[in-house]
Amino acid sequence: MTQSCLVAKLSHYLELSPSDRELLLAFEENERTYPAGQDVYRDGEYQTRLRVVKNGWFYSYTILPDGRRFIFRVHQPGDILGFSDVAFVHTTSSLRSVNGGVLCPFPRAGLHQVFARSPRLAALLFSIAVRDQVLLVDQQRTLARMSAGERLAHFLLDLAARLRVTGSFKDPVFTLPLNQGEIGDMVGLTNVHVSRTFRALEEEGLITRDGNRVTLLDEARLRKLCDFVDRYATLDATWFDVSRLPTSE
Amino acid sequence: MTQSCLVAKLSHYLELSPSDRELLLAFEENERTYPAGQDVYRDGEYQTRLRVVKNGWFYSYTILPDGRRFIFRVHQPGDILGFSDVAFVHTTSSLRSVNGGVLCPFPRAGLHQVFARSPRLAALLFSIAVRDQVLLVDQQRTLARMSAGERLAHFLLDLAARLRVTGSFKDPVFTLPLNQGEIGDMVGLTNVHVSRTFRALEEEGLITRDGNRVTLLDEARLRKLCDFVDRYATLDATWFDVSRLPTSE
DNA sequence: CGCCTTCTTGAATATTATCAAAGAACGTGG
């Protein structure tokens, strides 16, 4: 069960047949550990592997010509990485370990096997990919049209929703291992303004902080503040002829 | 050839076999015309159809609780719509016709047929979906980390790149049938600031405008300004065992 | 303890939004 990251991940969504498992196991490679702060790969490299996060947090980012950074996604255990580069020869972003962690790589060619042999698995991968599109649009919406406080609220609720699915959210409290510069690079603010805005959220009684631990004091009000919708709770799999299932990411 | 929007669209990427064509033709429904400004569907509706744009421009948008709007994508002829809602029971955005246009719908169940019978087509759809993810990230990057002028430059170059692929870009000039309020809702600015910023771009000699026609006077400088990368030019199809092809969207 | 990184705070500046009003473009009906 847990010997394969990929099998573990996809079993969250679908009951895998023995042949599905066999298929996935066939192209699993050796996992690899990355120390805190290290890049797994950089923007523009030739990369043919996809990866599943086994443990630790990672993030995908790009650097602008003037040196500014944009972090567009934090990856938590169970997430599959590299889908977005499947249509390109070279990577379109860089990947970095936050606190140290382990990745399980598998070759892009494995995708071909999946599509050729298991339409059901292929459809599941497709569903995950298009679900991620919706998450990106949600994020865009907050970047384009919301204030600093609303952006931070959305950022925190998104992380909490994902941790909740994997059981890593001890309800109102979670650990946030990113510094304020990194948070700013995710939500489109400076580190200074992140600091001020966090304090404002505290003064409004919405959160408290203690080191890198965050407590969501009033999740309902936070949700209302930034119009948060939890996209992680369900994933519609009916179109490929499988009953709807609870999901995780 | 042109009797089916879907066949026409996908033929841009892959040489379709007779059985592929037959498969796609089987679930094509009657096209439908929408007048200017009309909504095709609204956020939260139950929608099981995907659509191909036959002609006209459309856009996908969401409304915030305070009434503000965010437009996250303009759809041009040839684009496939609705992928992002495949993983959800209800739509996550609204769709509106800009100037009037025609859509060719096909049922979500058709996707199931594609995955079951043509791994190659399924892989192509997957590639298109993940390519779109990268476009969303590019857009996020400009929203999060770029100034008004850079955002507008990126917006114009994106439209131009897409029109170029379908041969609708008479090189430095194209028609932009959106008003400044809509443009603002795409790039995260007010209509007033869009007006001022357009004028600034004109004064710098980067563009000129005449009604809704825009001329890109110095595309090279525009590209440098917003670090634009053309993701439409190529799509890597090698992983599903097909030679790389020129693409269109 | 001393060094390093991160966080906080203040003051000044830059950018963008808001409000308001006038001008331009465009279609429609008389």
Place this chain on the structure above:
DNA sequence: CCACGTTCTTTGATAATATTCAAGAAGGCG
């Protein structure tokens, strides 16, 4: 063909929001 209403664009003045620069405080780690 012109007058009118409507929508869109432009412009100015003011306000809100976020950035920059700089310095000091807090905390972790050798």
